[in-house]
Amino acid sequence: MAVSAPPGGRMRGLLGRDPIGYAFVAPYAIFLVALFGYPLALSVYISFFDYFFAAPGAQVARPFVGLSNYAEILGDPVFQRAILNVAQFILINVPLTVVLSLVLAAALNAKLPFRVFFRTSYYIPYVTASVAVIGVWLWFFSRGGLLNDVLGPLAPDPSWLVSEVWAMPIIALVVTWKQLGFYVLLYLAALQNIPRELYEAAEVDGAGPVRRFMAITVPGVRPATTLVVILATIIGANLFTEPYLLTGGGGPNGASMSPVLLMYREGIEQGHAGYAAAMGVILAFAVMTISAVNRFILERD
Amino acid sequence: MATSSATERTAAQVDRTVPGGRISWGRVLGLAVLAAGAFVFLFPFYYMVIGALQREPNPGISGAFPNPANLTLGNFGDINAEIDLVRTLISSGIFTGGVLLGTFAIGLLAGYALAQLEFRGRSVVFNAMLLILVLPFQLFMIPLYVVIVRTYGLADNYLGMILPFAVNATAVFIFRQFFIQLPRELFESARIDGASEFKILRSIAVPLARPSIITALVVTFIGPWNEFLWPFLITKQQDLQPLAVALANFISTVAARAPNPAGAILAGAVVLAIPAVIVFVVFQRQFVESNLGSGVKG
Numbered sequence: 322m323a324v325s326a327p328p329g330g331r332m333r334g335l336l337g338r339d340p341i342g343y344a345f346v347a348p349y350a351i352f353l354v355a356l357f358g359y360p361l362a363l364s365v366y367i368s369f370f371d372y373f374f375a376a377p378g379a380q381v382a383r384p385f386v387g388l389s390n391y392a393e394i395l396g397d398p399v400f401q402r403a404i405l406n407v408a409q410f411i412l413i414n415v416p417l418t419v420v421l422s423l424v425l426a427a428a429l430n431a432k433l434p435f436r437v438f439f440r441t442s443y444y445i446p447y448v449t450a451s452v453a454v455i456g457v458w459l460w461f462f463s464r465g466g467l468l469n470d471v472l473g474p475l476a477p478d479p480s481w482l483v484s485e486v487w488a489m490p491i492i493a494l495v496v497t498w499k500q501l502g503f504y505v506l507l508y509l510a511a512l513q514n515i516p517r518e519l520y521e522a523a524e525v526d527g528a529g530p531v532r533r534f535m536a537i538t539v540p541g542v543r544p545a546t547t548l549v550v551i552l553a554t555i556i557g558a559n560l561f562t563e564p565y566l567l568t569g570g571g572g573p574n575g576a577s578m579s580p581v582l583l584m585y586r587e588g589i590e591q592g593h594a595g596y597a598a599a600m601g602v603i604l605a606f607a608v609m610t611i612s613a614v615n616r617f618i619l620e621r622d
Numbered sequence: 623m624a625t626s627s628a629t630e631r632t633a634a635q636v637d638r639t640v641p642g643g644r645i646s647w648g649r650v651l652g653l654a655v656l657a658a659g660a661f662v663f664l665f666p667f668y669y670m671v672i673g674a675l676q677r678e679p680n681p682g683i684s685g686a687f688p689n690p691a692n693l694t695l696g697n698f699g700d701i702n703a704e705i706d707l708v709r710t711l712i713s714s715g716i717f718t719g720g721v722l723l724g725t726f727a728i729g730l731l732a733g734y735a736l737a738q739l740e741f742r743g744r745s746v747v748f749n750a751m752l753l754i755l756v757l758p759f760q761l762f763m764i765p766l767y768v769v770i771v772r773t774y775g776l777a778d779n780y781l782g783m784i785l786p787f788a789v790n791a792t793a794v795f796i797f798r799q800f801f802i803q804l805p806r807e808l809f810e811s812a813r814i815d816g817a818s819e820f821k822i823l824r825s826i827a828v829p830l831a832r833p834s835i836i837t838a839l840v841v842t843f844i845g846p847w848n849e850f851l852w853p854f855l856i857t858k859q860q861d862l863q864p865l866a867v868a869l870a871n872f873i874s875t876v877a878a879r880a881p882n883p884a885g886a887i888l889a890g891a892v893v894l895a896i897p898a899v900i901v902f903v904v905f906q907r908q909f910v911e912s913n914l915g916s917g918v919k920g
Contacts, residue, residue: 335742341819342739346747349732352789353750357757360765367765374772425659428652435656441906442660445667448902448909449895450848452866456873456891457670460681460884467669470682502663506910530648555758562850566873581760581851588764589855598764605761612756 364598372595383595390599400600403580406489410557413493418504419549425501426508427538440509444502451499451562458495458567479573488572492563496556504549511545512538547619551612558608561585580604670895674698674888681884697885698893704876704886705868707893714847714864717783721846722839724788730835732789733797734823738806748798754791759851762786767855778859787846793838800834801827837908840901847898865894 336343368390375381394400425443429436446454461467462481469476481487515537523533560579564571571578580600588597669686676685677694701707735741736748766786776782804827812822828835847866854867863871869890877883902909 337739337741337744339739339741339819342735342741342744345731345735345739345819345823346741346744348728349751349789349794350747352728353747353754356766356769356786356788357754357762358750360762360769361757363768364761364765367768424655428655428659431649431652433649433652433656437906439656439660440910441903442663444902444906444909445899446663448844448848448898449667450850450866450898452848452850452870452873453670453891453895454666456869456887457666457673459873460673460679460888461666461669463681463884466681467683467686498662498666555756559758559760562870566870569874581763584760584763585855589767594764594768601761601764605758608758609756 364601367595368599368602370595372593372598374592374594386595390596391603394596394600394603399575399578400580400583402575403578403583406576406578407557407560407580409489410493410496410560411553413490414497414557415550415553417494417497418501418553419546421497422501422504422549423508423538423542425505426512427534429505429509430512440506443505446499447502449499452566454495454499455563455566458491462491482568483573485573485576488568488577492560492567492577495567496560496563500556507545507548508542511542515541543619547616550615550619554611554615555608558604667895667899670888670891673884674892676885677882679882679884697882697889700880700882701869701872701886701890701893704880705865705872705890707865707890709861710863710865710868711893713862714866716780717849717853717864718843718846720780720784721787721790722842724784725790725793725842726835726839728789729794729838730797730828730831731823733794734801734827736794736798737801738804738809738827739819751791751794755795763851763855766852771856777856778862779856780862782856783853783862783864784846786852787849790838790842790845793842796834796838796841797831800831804830833908836905840905840908843901844898865890869894 369385369387370383371386371390372383373381429440459482463469464480466480469480477484477487481491519537519541520533523537528536559581561581564577564579564582565585568577571582581604584597584600587593587600672686672688673679674697675688675693675695677692677696679685680689680692698707732747732751736744736751770782770785771777774782776785809822809826812826813819817825846864849864850866850870853864854870857863857867860868869887872890873887877887880886
């Protein structure tokens with residue numbers, strides 16, 4: 322909307338038509354500055370210092386160290402392992418999520434009976450606390466658990482959650498299961514935007530259901546797919562609860578160590594706040610770069 | 623063959639009950655896919671309840687079926703002895719309630735101003751809000767800990783727990799999207815009559831916005847109720863810990879002490895899951911709408 326200065330007074334022209342807006346938005350603006358703006362700046366600032374937590378009241382030197390925190394992190398094998406773990410998470414989570422949620426959304430879209438029941442049941446894991454569902458999965462994947470009982474002699478040894486090979490894939494599966502309902506609804510919404518005439522025209526031209534799905538549905542929901550990839554990247558980079566609880570603090574030999582779990586270890590437990598803050602900055606940069614690249618690739622045409 | 627003709631008959635019946643269906647096999651396949659999905663999503667919850675009720679933990683296949691001889695409510699007593707369910711539920715309630723209150727009071731004002739009032743700098747606030755929606759939390763974890771715990775001394779304090787979540791950005795976005803579709807003329811006559819902007823908000827805008835307020839608050843509820851990392855970081859004192867944190871600490875450190883650790887963990891999980899599931903099932907329409915809204919935009 323174009324702001325046209327009303328005839329009354331220079332002040333109104335300067336502040337806009339409704340200066341009362343400042344009063345309305347002030348509490349939120351203060352909240353944004355105090356709890357996001359300032360911490361964001363602080364994060365970048367302390368990442369350049371050897372900033373560590375000392376006992377309250379104690380005076381400690383926190384020397385400026387330039388980029389050495391960053392250099393140290395990038396050379397840290399534990400951090401490299403954590404990044405590879407996130408990559409593994411994304412490689413499992415994204416294809417599974419895209420395929421399963423698109424199939425379920427397409428089935429939900431077919432005006433079948435009990436749709437509300439199905440839609441509701443898919444969403445329940447998404448609204449349940451991670452800590453609660455981890456309780457069940459711990460039991461399910463445990464050594465003498467239901468899965469191993471079904472598999473019998475095929476059960477892996479060491480068992481799933483304490484296996485260096487399986488710890489991360491299990492986390493990826495559990496998180497995919499938990500988030501899937503959200504993506505089903507996202508795709509369901511995207512499906513509503515595809516004009517029905519496209520399907521009718523394709524049918525007249527003799528295209529079968531599979532052809533129609535690949536040629537109309539898949540490209541039609543591309544914006545939603547971009548969003549899935551970006552959100553999955555953010556969730557992968559933010560993993561904490563699952564590696565911490567499900568695989569007992571990062572799995573055997575850091576097999577399910579996540580960057581945020583490492584930040585917690587280094588920053589809060591060990592008190593190296595500068596180091597952990599630098600790790601946060603690196604991660605945020607990586608996530609935003611991947612998001613931008615995804616957006617570019619998937620929305621090119 | 624008897625079986626295949628029976629299946630065909632059911633398919634035909636399904637077709638008759640729902641007008642407009644054409645390819646019956648496609649519909650059967652669709653229903654089968656949906657039912658398989660529902661099983662995968664719901665079975666762990668059924669398994670959670672069954673496990674919480676078992677006297678002797680039975681993680682085998684037979685344990686997936688209820689056995690009256692092995693049922694008990696004792697696990698709820700066991701977990702209650704370890705983490706005091708009432709106290710931790712009250713903590714979760716205070717944390718969640720504080721966030722809901724902040725989101726309603728501050729977020730509604732901001733959403734209205736961002737949509738209906740014109741002032742310089744409005745787009746700066748709006749863009750900052752959008753940025754919060756995409757910036758990952760890990761960027762803020764350490765500095766928030768420094769600010770809240772070290773600078774303000776709010777460790778082991780409800781205020782410290784609530785502050786980073788106090789105004790849910792998604793809720794502000796929902797409010798703004800609702801108010802922006804209302805025509806300005808709707809409020810113009812009240813303004814001419816000399817009503818203050820706050821009175822307009824309270825007596826015209828809020829009553830109209832009731833559905834989107836419910837949507838925003840339901841979406842907001844899930845966040846703090848299920849949140850683990852932040853309250854875990856700043857509460858060392860047990861009597862302030864929300865249920866999610868207390869249960870997680872029980873899982874990672876003391877579970878071995880309980881006579882039936884799996885049963886106690888699952889009993890705690892049931893208590894933690896129930897409020898959120900109830901809120902969701904009651905308000906599921908609002909959830910779906912908020913998602914559809916964001917999906918159409920995306």
